[in-house]
Amino acid sequence: MSTIRITKQFSFETGHALYGYDGKCKNVHGHSYKLSVTVIGTPITDTNNVKYGMVIDFGDLKKIVKEEIVNKFDHATVFNKHTPHVELAKELADRGHQVILADYQPTSENMVIDFAAKIKARLPENIKLHSLKLQETATSYAEWYASDN
Template structure:
């Protein structure tokens, strides 16, 4: 049986752990954050159900890598959320995607590349480059349904 234990003494910085111990390693690490949004769209030049106006609850997963700072943090999850909310989601959530996205057929394959580009652009802004060491988008997955997704990966986006 596992019992609940109250910590005897809360660890204190510069007393029980020192600042130079906070950064445990110098390896590249990946963090991931997931979001959902609801939107309507339809597809052009397509014969199937999706040629008609319809909606989805989309799910987006970001994989962002970089190096940890002196605190052992690569990027704050809250900062990823802020970029998502202020620079990407505003074009997507409860929108008619054919209207709010650049001219494209609003397929998951096209949209995931656009989302990837928006996040990559946001991480390259001067204030963020200085804050996050080597931060870059490694992948974006855009689920159109619970079992169907499109993915953009850094190695594909930077080469082609």
Template sequence: MKITKIFTFDSSHMLDGHDGKCKNLHGHTYKLEVTVSDGLISGGAKDGMVMDFSDLKTIVKQEIIEPFDHAFIYHGGNERESKIAALLESWQMKTMRLDIRTTAENMVVYMYSRLKAAGLPVSGIKLWETPTSCAEFETSL
């Protein structure tokens, strides 16, 4: 059995060295779809649920939404992106350092791993960067 909850958050990033417009600092309103798979709970207040949607929301907000929302997401291994982050941090602005290039594909794998490490029985994540472009990671892929 699977359930899915959808979240949104706003972040900025850049892809230094990219051969298109994404080399520039820009932002997205991301849509994140998180799917968890498990058996149905039997008995108690959550009888008949895979997981309470409220519990799912709490974990995703803590692990993904709060760190990423309204942050400059940057590749900590990239000198130019790190310099921009340092400048923003000196102005007490929010940043989120990743050890990977901040493509939707890399970020969806990172988010999946982070939710798994938090104990969530996540089976798939879809990260929409624009209304028509997304990256997806599933355990069956």
């Protein structure tokens, strides 16, 4: 049976600030992120299975990524919890804003590493995460590949 890669794309709006950075991104700002999630596996061959012919149901993949990433990060502001931005984060949260305090500097690179771990933990055993592409702007993105990790 052939090994097939399946990709589903997602989009969400997220704000962040890069504490200690020497450019404009030290200021709170936002991006329209695009996330491409590619998994790899073999299509189901059991003709009695309702998912016959699929590697994974796109709907099942969507549920995982929405629950782990999109629903949490969409219209949230992400701060590194080890920076003075925690005071701003607390103020925003107290005013009803969705805030994420991450264990890392919220760069695209670190976010894609975080996303990979969260998605991998939820995939069925027979499905492997192949790659992620997190596009921050029209011309800038970070990629994660299982083969590199």
